[in-house]
Amino acid sequence: MGRLMASDEKLWITPAAAENWVHPDSMHYDDDAPPRNFSPLPSQTPCVPGLVTERLLGIGGRSSVWLVRQGPSVAPTITWAGENPPRTLALKVPLGALRTAPPLRSAQRELEAMLPLMHQYLVRPWGVVRTSDGQPGLLLQPFTAGSLAQLRRAVGVLNAGECVTAVSPIAQALAHLHESGAAHGDVTAANILLTPEGRPALGDLGDSVLLGMDSAHGTPESDVKSLAAVAWSCLTGREPESVDRRPPLQSLVPGVSDQFAELLEAALSATPSQRPLAGEFAADLHECASPEPLDILSAADDHALTEVPTVIPQMRLSSPGRSAWKCLIRRLRILVRGPARRRVPAH
Numbered sequence: 579m580g581r582l583m584a585s586d587e588k589l590w591i592t593p594a595a596a597e598n599w600v601h602p603d604s605m606h607y608d609d610d611a612p613p614r615n616f617s618p619l620p621s622q623t624p625c626v627p628g629l630v631t632e633r634l635l636g637i638g639g640r641s642s643v644w645l646v647r648q649g650p651s652v653a654p655t656i657t658w659a660g661e662n663p664p665r666t667l668a669l670k671v672p673l674g675a676l677r678t679a680p681p682l683r684s685a686q687r688e689l690e691a692m693l694p695l696m697h698q699y700l701v702r703p704w705g706v707v708r709t710s711d712g713q714p715g716l717l718l719q720p721f722t723a724g725s726l727a728q729l730r731r732a733v734g735v736l737n738a739g740e741c742v743t744a745v746s747p748i749a750q751a752l753a754h755l756h757e758s759g760a761a762h763g764d765v766t767a768a769n770i771l772l773t774p775e776g777r778p779a780l781g782d783l784g785d786s787v788l789l790g791m792d793s794a795h796g797t798p799e800s801d802v803k804s805l806a807a808v809a810w811s812c813l814t815g816r817e818p819e820s821v822d823r824r825p826p827l828q829s830l831v832p833g834v835s836d837q838f839a840e841l842l843e844a845a846l847s848a849t850p851s852q853r854p855l856a857g858e859f860a861a862d863l864h865e866c867a868s869p870e871p872l873d874i875l876s877a878a879d880d881h882a883l884t885e886v887p888t889v890i891p892q893m894r895l896s897s898p899g900r901s902a903w904k905c906l907i908r909r910l911r912i913l914v915r916g917p918a919r920r921r922v923p924a925h
Contacts, residue, residue: 624671625710627655635668635722644669645720656717658705659689667704668720671713685714692783695758699751701771701781721771721779723874726808730767732876736812738834739870742863744770744778745809749860751780752805756798756856763796765804767811776872799850802859806845809863821848838866 623631629646636643646669685706692703702719709715726744730736736744748770755762762780769782810818814830824846827839841862845853854862 622711624669624713624715626669626707626715627651627710629656629667629669629707631669635720636724637673641670641672643718644671645722646717656705656707657686659693659703663704663717664719666720668718669707669715670718671709671715685716689716695755695760695783697751697754699747699779700754700783701779718781719779721773721781723772723774723776725768726770726772726778726812727767729772729872729874729876730812730815733873735815735831736872737870738813738831738838738867740872741809741812742867743776743869743872744812745805746860746863746869747778748780748808749802749805749856749863752798752801753855753857753860756801761796761798762801765801765808767808770808772872772874774874776874797850798856799853802845802853802856803847803850805856805859806842806853810842810846818842818846821846835866837862841866 624642624644625631626646628649628651630649632645632647634642635645645666647666648663689703689706692700696702701721703716704719705717707715707717729744748765752762752765762783764782765780769780770778771781772778807818810827813827813834816830818824827842828834828836841854841859845859847853
């Protein structure tokens, strides 16, 4: 049984298609039509020695994701990344309909790209495998309650507190990525995954790019704008239009605070240097509204319902005095913001 450790000297970043982590009965495609010769369901259940496949979690553009658990015997075909992996995992494998399946080294490189970037609100990788029919697979931390996109389709819109719960942790994850010298490049509601407790995490790090390597596919500023668009759509039920056509947020969501509207407008600015940094965006979201639990019950399938806790842990609330000061500081920052600060990786 092998072990794969992160290297400080080498960071692989490999492209991967965006995943729509949805259940089969509510599948959708980002494009107008699925790829030619695409089968909506995997041709067969993946089989990996030492793992028991329990059920299909979701299907994306090129991969399917399955819930698996470790069997009683040690699996020599698994290369683990880290000690004491959980008994239950998510297995991501290429769809059988795709004839040009990537080699195992592609999964290994995706894993190597994810390891140095680990964060509590990023989906954690646990290893790579080879299925019995030769397909490469990536073992990940399981998120069994679907995606934020799926939740939005189930409940329509979120209130301000629910939006803070769903989006602020992702902004923290982006801040970690940017400080580590990487950008995600594909921040969407479909890539924000949920646990049965309602904790979000950002997936699909295979799309990440090193800052300074390929800015056309992702920058810190574009990540922040994309996440602000997710927040806007959570609140309004629609994607934000361009700045010259976008109605005021408060005309679409009566009762939302001035601070929330100003923050999203700043993050959606057409001028990248006028957008807040991801860490600032995360902190300011908490000052706009108190976080509230997500309505996981409305979107979870029958399997996930059994995992939803009966009591949701109480959210930590901000101090009113601290909130007032930070709101004032944020307003001043919006007025006088200079060029966006960015950490450039050493070469």
